[in-house]
Amino acid sequence: MADKILIVEDEHITAEDLAEILKGLRYQVTAVVSSGAEAIGEAEQNPPDLVLMDIRIKGEMDGAETAHILRERFDIPVVYLTAHADRETLEHAKRARPLGYIVKPFHESELHASVEIALSKHRHDRSVLSRERHVTDVLGALTTAIISVDEAETVLMMNRAGENLTGWSRQEALGEPARRVFRLADNDLPIAEALQQRSLVEIRDRFLITKNGARKPISGNIAPLRDSSGRPGGAVIMFEAGAGGREDPHLISKTLLEGQANAIEFGRFHIVAASEPMKQVLSFAVRVARSEATTVLLEGESGTGKDLMAQFLHYSSYRRTGPFVAVNCSAIPEALLESELFGREPGAYTDARTQKKGLLEVARGGTLFLDEVGDLSPGVQAKFLRVLEQQSFRRLGGVHDIEVDLRVIAATNRDLSGAVQTGAFRLDLFHRLSVIQIAPPPLRDHPEDILPLANHFVRQHNLRYKAHISGIAPATAKILSAYDWPGNVRELRNVIERAILLEESYILQPGSIQFASRRGPGLERSTTEQAAPRADLSLKNSERNLIVQALEKTGGNKTKAAALLGISRDVLRYRMKQLKLL
Numbered sequence: 003m004a005d006k007i008l009i010v011e012d013e014h015i016t017a018e019d020l021a022e023i024l025k026g027l028r029y030q031v032t033a034v035v036s037s038g039a040e041a042i043g044e045a046e047q048n049p050p051d052l053v054l055m056d057i058r059i060k061g062e063m064d065g066a067e068t069a070h071i072l073r074e075r076f077d078i079p080v081v082y083l084t085a086h087a088d089r090e091t092l093e094h095a096k097r098a099r100p101l102g103y104i105v106k107p108f109h110e111s112e113l114h115a116s117v118e119i120a121l122s123k124h125r126h127d128r129s130v131l132s133r134e135r136h137v138t139d140v141l142g143a144l145t146t147a148i149i150s151v152d153e154a155e156t157v158l159m160m161n162r163a164g165e166n167l168t169g170w171s172r173q174e175a176l177g178e179p180a181r182r183v184f185r186l187a188d189n190d191l192p193i194a195e196a197l198q199q200r201s202l203v204e205i206r207d208r209f210l211i212t213k214n215g216a217r218k219p220i221s222g223n224i225a226p227l228r229d230s231s232g233r234p235g236g237a238v239i240m241f242e243a244g245a246g247g248r249e250d251p252h253l254i255s256k257t258l259l260e261g262q263a264n265a266i267e268f269g270r271f272h273i274v275a276a277s278e279p280m281k282q283v284l285s286f287a288v289r290v291a292r293s294e295a296t297t298v299l300l301e302g303e304s305g306t307g308k309d310l311m312a313q314f315l316h317y318s319s320y321r322r323t324g325p326f327v328a329v330n331c332s333a334i335p336e337a338l339l340e341s342e343l344f345g346r347e348p349g350a351y352t353d354a355r356t357q358k359k360g361l362l363e364v365a366r367g368g369t370l371f372l373d374e375v376g377d378l379s380p381g382v383q384a385k386f387l388r389v390l391e392q393q394s395f396r397r398l399g400g401v402h403d404i405e406v407d408l409r410v411i412a413a414t415n416r417d418l419s420g421a422v423q424t425g426a427f428r429l430d431l432f433h434r435l436s437v438i439q440i441a442p443p444p445l446r447d448h449p450e451d452i453l454p455l456a457n458h459f460v461r462q463h464n465l466r467y468k469a470h471i472s473g474i475a476p477a478t479a480k481i482l483s484a485y486d487w488p489g490n491v492r493e494l495r496n497v498i499e500r501a502i503l504l505e506e507s508y509i510l511q512p513g514s515i516q517f518a519s520r521r522g523p524g525l526e527r528s529t530t531e532q533a534a535p536r537a538d539l540s541l542k543n544s545e546r547n548l549i550v551q552a553l554e555k556t557g558g559n560k561t562k563a564a565a566l567l568g569i570s571r572d573v574l575r576y577r578m579k580q581l582k583l584l
């Protein structure tokens with residue numbers, strides 16, 4: 003079959019000539035268009051194998067921008083055909099990774115050769131890419147964790163099982179030293195041994211320390227790699243969770259319910275559940291995750307762990323190899339939210355020039371997490387209900403139905419049934435969403451979890467800040483247990499983070515505990531300290547004092563001081579400059 007070519011050229015005569023030449027060379031010319039918008043429309047309706055593109059064309063998009071969109075969104079390659087070859091135009095044109103650049107005027111034979119080479123190069127690139135994708139899919143499907151490293155022991159690649167076991171995401175891990183990502187409790191990673199011996203080295207019954215500080219038994223081996231000339235070229239670490247079956251959610255929930263475990267450890271998740279109410283909630287969540295349920299409603303006060311639960315539900319479901327897409331319904335303005343969710347076709351608005359996939363499409367095969375669903379506007383509520391009922395939707399301005407294959411997890415921190423009564427939330431949508439409800443309880447209703455959670459956060463932040471806190475003093479434990487935690491687990495996490503930075507001994511003392519809200523028993527001390535009377539009580543001076551105090555506490559460490567003050571390091575530096583402290 004003849005290769006299909008689209009011509010984008012706004013000079014009519016040149017375009018017609020070109021079409022004639024191409025037909026003479028036995029190509030099929032799918033269309034001749036003169037603007038970027040038309041080219042994108044063609045790419046959708048009748049995608050060509052190659053586009054011949056002029057750079058200066060009609061409309062708001064120039065040829066280079068159009069080429070970029072064709073390349074990124076439709077994987078259609080472009081050969082430029084232009085009278086301009088100055089450095090600036092060339093630089094601009096390169097972004098689209100073009101497969102050729104022909105300067106007008108040109109010979110027919112030159113055009114023919116360029117088109118043929120571009121087509122064959124693209125076919126070759128595609129087959130390489132599909133082989134790469136296949137290898138990535140295979141590695142992703144393995145239950146064995148795989149991390150490859152170069153000779154300097156830097157992580158080059160990690161598969162999904164590797165992410166789950168180590169708790170590091172691929173993005174975080176790539177380029178890091180292997181010893182940080184694949185951290186063994188005894189600190190001895192025998193990569194050098196494998197490289198020297200040029201043979202497999204076993205790692206048997208060792209403990210891996212995950213990113214958030216949990217210990218996991220693992221076994222596996224390290225195999226040396228060779229480059230194409232036979233020289234040592236790094237190594238592959240392959241390993242699995244040691245005590246077989248540990249990662250099976252059913253077993254996890256069984257051990258949890260039978261009281262043998264006080265936390266779920268699954269992949270990068272460490273979810274504390276020492277109390278009966280939390281054990282029940284988590285075991286139910288495990289069952290829901292593994293079920294076919296397509297909608298789940300998470301209802302709970304702020305900070306009770308809804309985000310965490312949504313991710314846990316995704317990663318322990320059969321959909322875990324698909325995407326997890328989170329949308330915060332209250333953070334996105336209504337008009338934008340609609341196009342974010344449903345996507346749009348070019349021309350759906352006056353300023354919509356390009357087609358855009360909606361998040362409903364992006365999340366295909368995975369989970370869509372609609373956070374703060376109570377803030378959906380009535381219009382979007384109605385549309386969303388239709389999506390759930392018909393299992394399909396249309397992009398804004400679109401005419402085709404697109405099938406929906408995803409699980410929707412909606413979360414709200416207010417009483418949604420109350421919102422239904424006041425008319426702010428549709429009853430029918432509420433019924434649809436709430437077929438399965440999971441309600442993480444407020445922390446004050448399961449105080450047995452306070453200390454296990456506090457200990458978990460001590461371990462986590464200890465690692466993060468390289469602190470040396472080994473535990474919580476009994477008097478501190480009393481204060482933590484007596485508090486009613488209006489901000490729930492998030493507040494507890496923040497209080498512990500601050501305490502770790504403030505603590506000067508090896509164990510968290512009551513003096514390091516500062517509650518954010520006024521209900522806490524540890525408050526008086528901290529307010530008097532902060533408001534210690536100084537001669538000048540102006541806001542500026544108080545801020546200056548606070549910053550100085552934080553820096554003193556942390557020995558001048560700006561990252562830690564910023565965390566203490568609850569601001570980012572950049573903001574701290576900015577304020578320090580303003581206050582002439584830098």
Ligand SMILES: Nc1ncnc2c1ncn2[C@@H]1O[C@H](COP(=O)(O)OP(=O)(O)OP(=O)(O)O)[C@@H](O)[C@H]1O
Pocket residue numbers: 272273274275302303304305306307308309310311414415455458491492495
């Ligand atoms: N059971 C738990 N074990 C360990 N960590 C937890 C647990 N519950 C919550 N957390 C941690 O507490 C913090 C707050 O949780 P999360 O963000 O999931 O709350 P949320 O319910 O989504 O809050 P909001 O309604 O404000 O969005 C997170 O850092 C989360 O990892």
Ligand SMILES: [Mg+2]
Pocket residue numbers: 308309373
């Ligand atoms: Mg949340």
